[in-house]
Amino acid sequence: MNEMPNIEQATDMTETKISANKVQVYYGDTHAIKDVDIEIQPRSVTAFIGPSGCGKSTFLRTINRMNDTIDICRVEGSIRIDGEDIYDPKVDPVQLRAKVGMVFQKPNPFPKSIYDNIAYGPRIHGLARNKAELDDIVSSSLQKAGLWEEVKNRLDEPGTGMSGGQQQRLCIARAIAVSPEVILMDEPCSALDPIATAKVEELIDELRENFTIVIVTHSMQQAARVSQRTAFFHLGILVEEGSTQDIFTNPKDKRTQDYITGRFG
Amino acid sequence: MSLFWLILIVLAIAVVGYVLGRARAMSSAGGVRSALHSLPSYYGANVAMKAAVPALLLLIVWLLAQPFYVNSDISAMIPDSAISDGSSRGLVLAEVRRAARGLDNAVAAGAMTEEFARNARADFNDITVRLKEAGQIVTSEITQPVLRAAQRYRVLAAAGNFYMTIAVILVAIVGALWGLRETNAQFRARNTVEKGVRVILIAAASIAILTTIGILLSLVFNTVEFFKLYPAADFFFGLTWSPSFSGRGGSSELGIIPLLWGTFYISFVALAVAVPIGLFAAIYLAEYAGSKVRAVAKPLLEILAGIPTIVYGLFALLTVGPLLLSVFGDNGIGIMKAGTAVMTAGLVMGVMLIPFVSSLSDDIINAVPQAMRDGSYGLGATKSETVKNVILPAALPGIVGAILLAASRAIGETMIVVLGAGAAARLSLNPFEAMTTVTAKIVSQLTGDADFASPVALVAFALGMTLFVVTLGLNIVALYIVRKYREQYD
Numbered sequence: 001m002n003e004m005p006n007i008e009q010a011t012d013m014t015e016t017k018i019s020a021n022k023v024q025v026y027y028g029d030t031h032a033i034k035d036v037d038i039e040i041q042p043r044s045v046t047a048f049i050g051p052s053g054c055g056k057s058t059f060l061r062t063i064n065r066m067n068d069t070i071d072i073c074r075v076e077g078s079i080r081i082d083g084e085d086i087y088d089p090k091v092d093p094v095q096l097r098a099k100v101g102m103v104f105q106k107p108n109p110f111p112k113s114i115y116d117n118i119a120y121g122p123r124i125h126g127l128a129r130n131k132a133e134l135d136d137i138v139s140s141s142l143q144k145a146g147l148w149e150e151v152k153n154r155l156d157e158p159g160t161g162m163s164g165g166q167q168q169r170l171c172i173a174r175a176i177a178v179s180p181e182v183i184l185m186d187e188p189c190s191a192l193d194p195i196a197t198a199k200v201e202e203l204i205d206e207l208r209e210n211f212t213i214v215i216v217t218h219s220m221q222q223a224a225r226v227s228q229r230t231a232f233f234h235l236g237i238l239v240e241e242g243s244t245q246d247i248f249t250n251p252k253d254k255r256t257q258d259y260i261t262g263r264f265g
Numbered sequence: 266m267s268l269f270w271l272i273l274i275v276l277a278i279a280v281v282g283y284v285l286g287r288a289r290a291m292s293s294a295g296g297v298r299s300a301l302h303s304l305p306s307y308y309g310a311n312v313a314m315k316a317a318v319p320a321l322l323l324l325i326v327w328l329l330a331q332p333f334y335v336n337s338d339i340s341a342m343i344p345d346s347a348i349s350d351g352s353s354r355g356l357v358l359a360e361v362r363r364a365a366r367g368l369d370n371a372v373a374a375g376a377m378t379e380e381f382a383r384n385a386r387a388d389f390n391d392i393t394v395r396l397k398e399a400g401q402i403v404t405s406e407i408t409q410p411v412l413r414a415a416q417r418y419r420v421l422a423a424a425g426n427f428y429m430t431i432a433v434i435l436v437a438i439v440g441a442l443w444g445l446r447e448t449n450a451q452f453r454a455r456n457t458v459e460k461g462v463r464v465i466l467i468a469a470a471s472i473a474i475l476t477t478i479g480i481l482l483s484l485v486f487n488t489v490e491f492f493k494l495y496p497a498a499d500f501f502f503g504l505t506w507s508p509s510f511s512g513r514g515g516s517s518e519l520g521i522i523p524l525l526w527g528t529f530y531i532s533f534v535a536l537a538v539a540v541p542i543g544l545f546a547a548i549y550l551a552e553y554a555g556s557k558v559r560a561v562a563k564p565l566l567e568i569l570a571g572i573p574t575i576v577y578g579l580f581a582l583l584t585v586g587p588l589l590l591s592v593f594g595d596n597g598i599g600i601m602k603a604g605t606a607v608m609t610a611g612l613v614m615g616v617m618l619i620p621f622v623s624s625l626s627d628d629i630i631n632a633v634p635q636a637m638r639d640g641s642y643g644l645g646a647t648k649s650e651t652v653k654n655v656i657l658p659a660a661l662p663g664i665v666g667a668i669l670l671a672a673s674r675a676i677g678e679t680m681i682v683v684l685g686a687g688a689a690a691r692l693s694l695n696p697f698e699a700m701t702t703v704t705a706k707i708v709s710q711l712t713g714d715a716d717f718a719s720p721v722a723l724v725a726f727a728l729g730m731t732l733f734v735v736t737l738g739l740n741i742v743a744l745y746i747v748r749k750y751r752e753q754y755d
Contacts, residue, residue, distance in 0.1 A: 069642055071555060098645030108636035111659050120654065121644040171640070178644055 017042035017182065017212045018063060023077035025058055025067065032058050036077075036238045038231060045204060045213045047227035047244065049220060051264065054233040056216045060184050063214065064100035065093040081182065098125055101175035105187040107167035109159035109174070114151050117159040117170055118142060121178035137177055145173035146203050165196025169203060176207075183207065185215040189222065201226050220260055224248050232256045271324065271430055275437045279317035282441035286312030286448050294450040303455035311454045312444030314461045320437035324429070331425045338421060339414045357411065364415035365422070367396045383416060484733065487726035494720040495519060500727060506690035508710065508721045519724045521731060523690040527700035528732075531611045531686060532675035534696060538615025539675075540668055543622025548652055550623070551630040563627070570620035574680040581613040581685030593697050601697035603687070608696045610685035614678055618671045625670065629663030630656055662747035669743035673736045679704040703728050 018040040025033035033055045040046050048056035058067070065086060067073040078085050086096055098121070109117050118138040121127075128134035138155070142148040147169045151162075159170050168188055175183055185204070189197040204213060204226050217223050223230050224244060231241040232255075240253045251257045258264055290308035294300035301308075339361060340354065348357055368382045377395055392412060448454070492500070495517075503520020546566060550559055586604025589612075593601035601608075633656050641651040657664070679702075687699025688709065710725040 064643065066639065066643060069638070094645050094647050096645075097643060102639075102643035104636060104639055104643070106636055108634070108640040110637060110640065110655055120641070120646075124644070124646050124650050124654070174640075174644065 015042060016040070018079065018081050018214075020059075020062075020079045021077055023059070023062060023075065023079060025055070025062060026074045026076075027070075028072040032236055033062070034236045038238060038241055040212065040214060041229065042212045043208060043210070044229060045208050045215060045227040046229045046231065047223035048214065048216045048231050048233060049218075049223050049259070050233035050239075051259065052218075055236040056231075056233045057186050059233065059238075060186055060214060060216050061102075063182070063184055064097045064102055066097070066102065068093050098178050099180055100182040100184060101178060101180035103168070103171050103175055103183065103185045103188050106191050107164055107171050109162075109167050109170050111158060111160050113156045114159045114162075114170065115155040117174050118177050121174060125178055127178065141173045141177040144176050144207070145169045146199065146206075147173055163196070165192050165199060168192060168196070168200055172200070172203060172207075176211075180211065182212045182214065185213065187216050187218060190218060197222070220248070232259060234259070268328075271433060272321070274434060275317055275320045275324070278320075278434070278437040278441055279313040282312035282316040282444060283309035285441075286310075286445055289445055289448045290450070290452075290454070293448065301450050302453050303458075307454035307458050308448050308452070310458050311452075311461075312441055312448065314458065315444035316437045316441035318461070318465075319440050320433050323436050324433050327425075327429045327432070331422075331429070335418060335421045335425065339418050342414045342417060343410050361411055361414040361418055364396075364411055365418040368392075368415060368419060371396055383420070481733070484726055484730045487723055488730045491720055491723035491727045494723065500724070504692060506706070508724070517721055519720065521703070521728065523692045524701065524703045524706055524728065525731075526692055527607070527682075527686070527690065528676055528702040528704075530607050530696070530700060531614065531682060531702060532672060534607060534611025535614035535618055535675045535678075536668070536672060538612055539618035539622050539671055542615075543619045543671075544626055544664065546619065546623040547626035547630060548656075551627050552648060552652055552656070563624075567620050567624055569616070570624070572617075574617065574678060575684075577613050577617050578680040578684030581609050581681055585609050585613050586685065589697070600695065603699060605685060605687035605699045606697045607686060607700050610682050611696070613685055614675055614681050617678070617681065618675060621671045621674065622667055625667035626660070626664050629660045629667065632663070633659045665746050666743055669739050673739055676702075676732065676736060676739075677704060678702075679708060683708065703732050707732075 016039045018038075020036055020038045023033055023036040024031065036059055048060060050056045061067045062075050062079060063081075063086075065075075067075060075087060079087060081096075081100070084091070110120060112120070115138055118141050119128075119134055122134060122137050128137055139148060139152075142151060147166065150166060151170075159167065162170065168191070172183075172185075172188070188204075189200050192200065201222065204215065207213060208228075215223075215226065227244045229242065230244045230247040232239045232247065232251075232253075234255050240247065240251060240256045242252075247256065248260060251260060287305045287309035290301055290305050291298070298305065336358060340358060343354070343357055343361075348354055368377075371377050372379055372382050500519055500521055502522065503518055504522050505518040505520050506523045507518045509517045550563055550566075554562060582604070586606070586609045589606065589609055590601055590604045591597060593599075593608075595602075637655050637659060638651055641655045646654070682702045682705045686701060686705070688701050688705065689699045690706065691698060691700050693700065707725045707728050710722055710728075
């Protein structure tokens, strides 16, 4: 992965990190996602917006194959990351998820110490050869997540004892600790108050330097604030996708316009 | 009048009260339902409650108190000289009650008249003969004091029953009238009934608690009695268990250590079987099995819990014992003498405990929030890593609770031990030797011709008390572990 800060404007980039082609998702008999084609650029923030039940979270979860953990869920079509089809039988979903991290709607720190929460991923993937390296990973992950100053003196306290906003940043730090290339965020601020939300948004903006971020959000202001590109989903269909500025100022589709002007959803 | 009819009469008064109360409420509101504070049925229920509940309470108290009064009265009639050697006042009183019942039956059968049965001058030899002729079993000759006491007993019992009937019916009627009197449109019958329901529920809860206290007290008193006859130090630290039923327990050695050793050894083997198998089965069912497998496998596993323990005992005796014997017995390795052994009982008991461990653990694992699993899978953990690092630590307090519950059952189990482990109290490390447990010995001390005044029988209560304290201690430890190591999640 290229650790160098990207000098170009994210919106001007033409390379592709993730490309989805004719993706269909079924829950039992329900056809939840229909014919989604999208290209996601590296080192940028892409926001998925749309009304509840439109399939944006479901589509997000196909990118790291989290839907595999649901019995009745079936995915068709192809999703490529760096040109490699992640639904190829040769791909190990467990390895994939180390490369494509995920942050969930509700902060879900493990009922362990702050240190153990961050060290969880590096430990199972054997990323640290000794305690010192593990300490380094933990402290650098917490620093990147902007949490280090707040917790450096209480790393052995339970992660569940922190405030909601801190818990969510802990979950982001936990995802960073396995050095993924892509981070998926499923409404990461919906359980947080405005101040905690602002901190997380600031963090997302900083993380853009090193990671490809896909974020599902219910708040259109949030999408406008943090993302470079925006995709609007409606009833399982990707209605419109483009630069965030275009989507919010000059939507091509009537449904997009109705949604962002608050006529439904 | 028999108890059955008395209860029926009280209930009839309550039903009549219900109907009258309802009607009175309606008429007091001039037939307009909306003018009443409560629904008409609440007024009826109020009257019925006031008729039935106090009357039935009085009935229960009376039935409990009357025998005490009668016993103390007739006990005073029996002089010490009438109690022969080797007998006790309790036995003579039992004789009196038997004689009284014999007289009752004889009168009912027409062998003698009521006047004759009550006649204070009746010759006791004549009465004995007549009772025997009437087919009423009289163990020995009825003596003069016993006959007088029996006659007195009958008089007191009859009078008691008569007054009880009067009092109970009176209380029921007064209660009904009280309920009817306060019935009018403004009366808050609904609130009163609510209070009544509360009282009834409290009574039910108290009965459960009081019963526990009662059981504990009966154990305590008999245990104290035992320690008066047998030194406590010998009981708790004695290494030999050899009760001698002859000579009134004088030469018995009643050391609990061999029994406790057997209990813990067998329980340990049982848990060593049940905990890994049960826990792994629970993890499979909760985390790996598809919904179809789960729908079939879980009930099947729980069927194991429904098998009566005596059937497990037969399984141990007829199948597991001989099987182990063929491998470890004289034809095999040669360390097992007979089919009954610690291993036999322990293995079978372990099988019995599997569903307890697995079913409880399964529920607890399912209660771990899905968000924990998602978090772990999202970081690229496999299923078994997730189970080991996230789910088991989060479910640990509950699982420890399940294991300790299983341990309590293992310690209290009797039938499998009786059939599978033998009856020899022995201190040995060899799991292929016969041993026995506290519960099995309680059974053998109390069955047969037990004389409740001898240490050989009373020791059963001390054993029971020890067992009670041990399981109580286990539960306290379990609570402590659960509180201390709980990994909080929400």
